[in-house]
Amino acid sequence: MxxxxxxxxxxxxxxxxxxxxxxxxxxxxxxxxxxxxxxxxxxxxxxxxxxxxxxxxxxxxxxxxxxxxxxxxxxxxxxxxxxxxxxxxxxxxxxxxxxxxxxxxxxxxxxxxxxxxxxxxxxxxxxxxxxxxxxxxxxxxxxxxxxxxxxxxxxxxxxxxxxxxxxxxxxxGNMIRVVRKPNYGGVIAFSLLMVLVAGFLYLRRNSLEFLYNRNVYAWILVAVILFMTSGQMWNHIRGPPFMQRNPQSKQWMYIHGSSQGQYVAETYIVMSLNLAVAIGFILLNEAAKSTTEAHKGRNKVMAIAGIALVAIFFSALKSIFRAKYQGYPYSFLFK
CATH class of the missing domain: 3.40.30.10 (Glutaredoxin)
Known part of the structure; x- marks a missing residue:
C-alpha cells in the first residue's frame, strides 16, 4: 500500500x-x-x-x-x-x-x-x-x-x-407573602365573653349603678392598654412558643434575643412591668391629690412607693428593650 x-x-x-x-x-x-x-x-x-x-x-x-x-x-x-x-x-x-x-x-x-x-x-x-x-x-x-x-x-x-x-x-430573589391559617378560637372566646357580659347585665338589670363608676372604666382602659402594649395581639397573629431552650447553654429563655420576635412568657413579663409602672403613677397621682395635714404621712408613703415602682420597673423595661435591640445606648438602674 x-x-x-x-x-x-x-x-x-x-x-x-x-x-x-x-x-x-x-x-x-x-x-x-x-x-x-x-x-x-x-x-x-x-x-x-x-x-x-x-x-x-x-x-x-x-x-x-x-x-x-x-x-x-x-x-x-x-x-x-x-x-x-x-x-x-x-x-x-x-x-x-x-x-x-x-x-x-x-x-x-x-x-x-x-x-x-x-x-x-x-x-x-x-x-x-x-x-x-x-x-x-x-x-x-x-x-x-x-x-x-x-x-x-x-x-x-x-x-x-x-x-x-x-x-x-x-x-x-423570590418574594413570599406569608399567609397564616385563621384562628377562630379568639372569635369564639370573645363571643362567649360577650354572652356572659350580656347575661350578667340582664341579671343585674335592677342595680346598674356600677356602670356609672368612673373607676370601673378606668381599670378597663388600663387592662386594654396593657393587653395591647405587651404584644398579646402579636401572639394571637404569629402564635410563638411560650418559651425556648437555648441550644448552647440548655437554659430556658423567656426573652427573645431579637427585635423580630418574642415569646408568650415575654409578653406576660412586659405586661407585669407595665402594670407596676402604671400603679406607681397612680400612687403618685393619689398622693398629690390631698394636701391636708391628716393625710400627710400616708401621702408621703404613697409618693415614695410610687417613685420606687416607676424607677425600678421602668428600668427593667429599658433593660429588656436594650437586650432585644442591640446597640441601644441608654439604661437607668439595670444594664
Missing part, C-alpha cells in the same frame, strides 16, 4: 473518530438535559403532594446533590423525634410549614423547592453538611457551594415564618 493510500485511511479514521466524539457529546448532553427535566418533574410532583418535600439520604443525593441544577433548594435539617431532645424543632417546623404553604398558595414556581431532612432518616446528610445542631435552615444554590449567608442565623433573627420568608427572598 502506497503512502497516499495510508494518508487517505488516516483521514477517514480521523473523520470517523471526530464524528463519534461529537455524537457521544451530543447524546450525553441530551441525557443530562433529560435528567434535569426529570428531577424538576419529580420535585414538582412531590411539592404538589406536600409543600415540604421530605428527603432521606438517597433522595438528597438524587434531587439536591445531582448536577446540573437550575433551581434553588431550601433545606431544613431537624430532629423531630422527641427522644432527640430538640425543644424548638417542632415550633421551627411549624413556622417553616407556614412559609412552604404560603409559597404554594401564592403561586410558587419551579425555581424554589422546600425540603426537609430529619436526622433519623438522613444522618448522612447531616454529616456531609457538617451540621451538629438542629434546627438548621440552608439554601442550596443552583450552582456553586453554599456561602455563609446561605445558612439562616436563627440565634440572631429567630425562626418565625416572616423571618424565613425574608431570608428566602434575599437568597433566591
Amino acid at each position: 502506497d503512502t497516499s493510500t495510508w494518508r487517505r485511511t488516516d483521514v477517514r479514521l480521523a473523520c470517523v473518530f471526530l464524528l463519534s466524539y461529537l455524537a457521544a457529546g451530543f447524546f450525553l448532553q441530551v441525557e443530562g438535559v433529560a435528567s434535569l427535566a426529570e428531577r424538576i418533574t419529580k420535585l414538582t410532583e412531590l411539592s404538589n403532594q406536600r409543600s415540604i418535600i421530605k428527603l432521606n439520604n438517597e433522595r438528597y443525593r438524587e434531587l439536591v446533590k445531582a448536577a446540573p441544577r437550575n433551581y434553588s433548594i431550601i433545606l431544613m435539617l431537624t430532629a423531630l423525634n422527641p427522644n432527640r431532645g430538640c425543644q424548638v424543632c417542632q415550633a421551627a417546623h411549624e413556622e417553616y410549614q407556614v412559609v412552604a404553604d404560603s409559597w404554594r398558595i401564592t403561586g410558587g414556581n419551579d425555581k424554589v423547592f422546600f425540603t426537609m431532612v430529619d436526622y433519623d432518616e438522613g444522618h448522612d446528610v447531616f454529616n456531609s453538611l457538617k451540621a451538629n445542631t438542629a434546627p438548621v435552615f440552608m439554601h442550596i444554590p443552583p450552582a456553586g457551594k453554599p456561602k455563609d449567608a446561605d445558612t439562616l442565623n436563627i440565634q440572631a433573627v429567630g425562626y418565625e415564618a416572616e423571618v424565613i420568608a425574608k431570608w428566602v427572598q434575599e437568597r433566591t
Whole structure:
C-alpha cells in the first residue's frame, strides 16, 4: 500500500473518530438535559403532594446533590423525634410549614423547592453538611457551594415564618407573602365573653349603678392598654412558643434575643412591668391629690412607693428593650 493510500485511511479514521466524539457529546448532553427535566418533574410532583418535600439520604443525593441544577433548594435539617431532645424543632417546623404553604398558595414556581431532612432518616446528610445542631435552615444554590449567608442565623433573627420568608427572598430573589391559617378560637372566646357580659347585665338589670363608676372604666382602659402594649395581639397573629431552650447553654429563655420576635412568657413579663409602672403613677397621682395635714404621712408613703415602682420597673423595661435591640445606648438602674 502506497503512502497516499495510508494518508487517505488516516483521514477517514480521523473523520470517523471526530464524528463519534461529537455524537457521544451530543447524546450525553441530551441525557443530562433529560435528567434535569426529570428531577424538576419529580420535585414538582412531590411539592404538589406536600409543600415540604421530605428527603432521606438517597433522595438528597438524587434531587439536591445531582448536577446540573437550575433551581434553588431550601433545606431544613431537624430532629423531630422527641427522644432527640430538640425543644424548638417542632415550633421551627411549624413556622417553616407556614412559609412552604404560603409559597404554594401564592403561586410558587419551579425555581424554589422546600425540603426537609430529619436526622433519623438522613444522618448522612447531616454529616456531609457538617451540621451538629438542629434546627438548621440552608439554601442550596443552583450552582456553586453554599456561602455563609446561605445558612439562616436563627440565634440572631429567630425562626418565625416572616423571618424565613425574608431570608428566602434575599437568597433566591423570590418574594413570599406569608399567609397564616385563621384562628377562630379568639372569635369564639370573645363571643362567649360577650354572652356572659350580656347575661350578667340582664341579671343585674335592677342595680346598674356600677356602670356609672368612673373607676370601673378606668381599670378597663388600663387592662386594654396593657393587653395591647405587651404584644398579646402579636401572639394571637404569629402564635410563638411560650418559651425556648437555648441550644448552647440548655437554659430556658423567656426573652427573645431579637427585635423580630418574642415569646408568650415575654409578653406576660412586659405586661407585669407595665402594670407596676402604671400603679406607681397612680400612687403618685393619689398622693398629690390631698394636701391636708391628716393625710400627710400616708401621702408621703404613697409618693415614695410610687417613685420606687416607676424607677425600678421602668428600668427593667429599658433593660429588656436594650437586650432585644442591640446597640441601644441608654439604661437607668439595670444594664
